[in-house]
Amino acid sequence: MSHHIIELKDVSFCYPDGFFAIRNISFTILHGETVGVIGANGSGKSTLLRLISGIYPPTSGEILIGNIKMTNKNVNQLRKRLGFIFQNPEDQLFMTTVFDDVAFGPRNFGLSEIEVEKKVDEALEKVGILHLKDRFSHRLSDGEKHLAAIASVLSMDPEMLLMDEPTSQLDPKARRRIIELLKQFPHSKIITSHDLEMILEICSRVIILKDGKILVDSFSLDILKDEKLMESALLEVPISLKSK
Amino acid sequence: MSLLPFFSFPLIITALGEIPFSFILSRVLIIEPFIFFLGILNPVFEPVRGWLSLSSILLKTTLTVSSALLLVSTTGIHRIGYALRLLFVPKLFVFQLLLIYKYMMVLISDVGKTILACKLRSLDIKGIPVSTWGPLLGNLILRTYKRAERIYYAMILKGFEGEYHTGTNLKFSYLDLIYVLFWSCFFISFRFFNISSILGRFVIGVFS
Numbered sequence: 137m138s139h140h141i142i143e144l145k146d147v148s149f150c151y152p153d154g155f156f157a158i159r160n161i162s163f164t165i166l167h168g169e170t171v172g173v174i175g176a177n178g179s180g181k182s183t184l185l186r187l188i189s190g191i192y193p194p195t196s197g198e199i200l201i202g203n204i205k206m207t208n209k210n211v212n213q214l215r216k217r218l219g220f221i222f223q224n225p226e227d228q229l230f231m232t233t234v235f236d237d238v239a240f241g242p243r244n245f246g247l248s249e250i251e252v253e254k255k256v257d258e259a260l261e262k263v264g265i266l267h268l269k270d271r272f273s274h275r276l277s278d279g280e281k282h283l284a285a286i287a288s289v290l291s292m293d294p295e296m297l298l299m300d301e302p303t304s305q306l307d308p309k310a311r312r313r314i315i316e317l318l319k320q321f322p323h324s325k326i327i328t329s330h331d332l333e334m335i336l337e338i339c340s341r342v343i344i345l346k347d348g349k350i351l352v353d354s355f356s357l358d359i360l361k362d363e364k365l366m367e368s369a370l371l372e373v374p375i376s377l378k379s380k
Numbered sequence: 381m382s383l384l385p386f387f388s389f390p391l392i393i394t395a396l397g398e399i400p401f402s403f404i405l406s407r408v409l410i411i412e413p414f415i416f417f418l419g420i421l422n423p424v425f426e427p428v429r430g431w432l433s434l435s436s437i438l439l440k441t442t443l444t445v446s447s448a449l450l451l452v453s454t455t456g457i458h459r460i461g462y463a464l465r466l467l468f469v470p471k472l473f474v475f476q477l478l479l480i481y482k483y484m485m486v487l488i489s490d491v492g493k494t495i496l497a498c499k500l501r502s503l504d505i506k507g508i509p510v511s512t513w514g515p516l517l518g519n520l521i522l523r524t525y526k527r528a529e530r531i532y533y534a535m536i537l538k539g540f541e542g543e544y545h546t547g548t549n550l551k552f553s554y555l556d557l558i559y560v561l562f563w564s565c566f567f568i569s570f571r572f573f574n575i576s577s578i579l580g581r582f583v584i585g586v587f588s
């Protein structure tokens with residue numbers, strides 16, 4: 137099962153305006169591993185996810201998905217193995233109904249309408265919103281939109297999940313639901329977030345980014361309780377660890 | 381007068397489609413003032429025929445707008461998109477139409493929020509100053525552009541390669557054929573014969 141691996145080798149990325157958002161980053165995410173990527177605003181978290189998903193091509197370095205180097209030619213093929221959940225679900229729900237949104241990916245893969253419906257039902261069942269199947273996407277609550285966005289990615293059977301701040305803008309109940317859901321997924325996961333309590337609960341490993349570089353990459357508990365390290369990355373130790 | 385019988389089409393479809401008349405009427409009325417001002421100069425330049433052409437423009441617009449509204453209400457935008465593709469309309473245009481339909485609400489709410497934010501910081505000023513319109517619209521365009529970019533990324537990540545799949549696989553049935561033939565005959569006969577005059581003469585003939 138070693139093919140569910142994400143590997144970055146000396147990856148750098150420079151925006152067209154000359155700003156280097158990512159500088160010489162290297163790491164490997166193993167099969168089934170859940171890694172939290174944290175850092176202050178503008179540290180390069182979202183850019184990193186876009187690089188891994190092939191939206192941005194790296195300025196230098198290599199990205200390997202399942203030991204295959206990502207190139208312009210195979211990027212579409214490799215993307216099928218990744219599920220990217222955006223920070224704002226409204227960007228991801230662009231169809232009219234929840235069903236059509238969740239069916240968008242499977243339909244693009246050329247599945248028959250019967251198979252598409254099966255995939256949609258399975259994905260909606262997994263996130264617990266099968267009852268919202270025929271609702272208009274823009275009429276859902278923020279929590280429901282997040283769940284629908286997750287379902288729209290799960291329906292494509294991704295091997296690895298990339299999530300950009302999955303719990304931002306959510307009320308405590310919806311946040312808890314997403315956390316419990318993420319815990320159940322067997323996929324390799326990369327989660328960027330400012331919600332450090334969630335990172336502590338879900339991720340076994342944490343990478344801190346600062347100014348586009350990796351400041352530290354280690355076990356989450358070791359990193360998150362280190363007050364000095366967290367402060368140097370412009371972060372705070374989670375409250376649950378402070379009281380211990 | 382020969383235009384009036386054409387109104388039986390929207391009236392019959394509204395009734396058959398069980399769509400509230402007020403729904404169609406309220407939307408048609410929004411358009412009417414624009415059309416009215418478009419033809420308002422006709423009576424000025426041509427005092428006799430001008431009024432006739434103005435009322436003709438108004439009637440034709442009402443027919444067109446109500447028919448278009450009925451098409452969207454009874455068919456649904458995705459089926460229309462599918463039908464357009466069957467009619468060989470380029471996929472780019474069809475997809476653009478569907479995205480505009482979907483994101484109109486999101487954009488309207490964005491505009492609303494921006495205007496509210498602007499008003500809350502200019503409480504003593506009535507409306508939005510002309511000097512503010514430039515940056516406000518510029519900001520909206522930039523935000524729209526960014527959003528469009530993000531949506532496009534979301535689409536390509538879901539395997540989108542330019543073809544729009546609605547999952548609709550409609551077959552042309554006998555009922556559809558009857559519908560097309562009936563309304564085609566209806567429109568052609570109403571276009572080439574003055575049905576109202578024929579009907580009028582027929583009724584007068586019967587009663588006399």
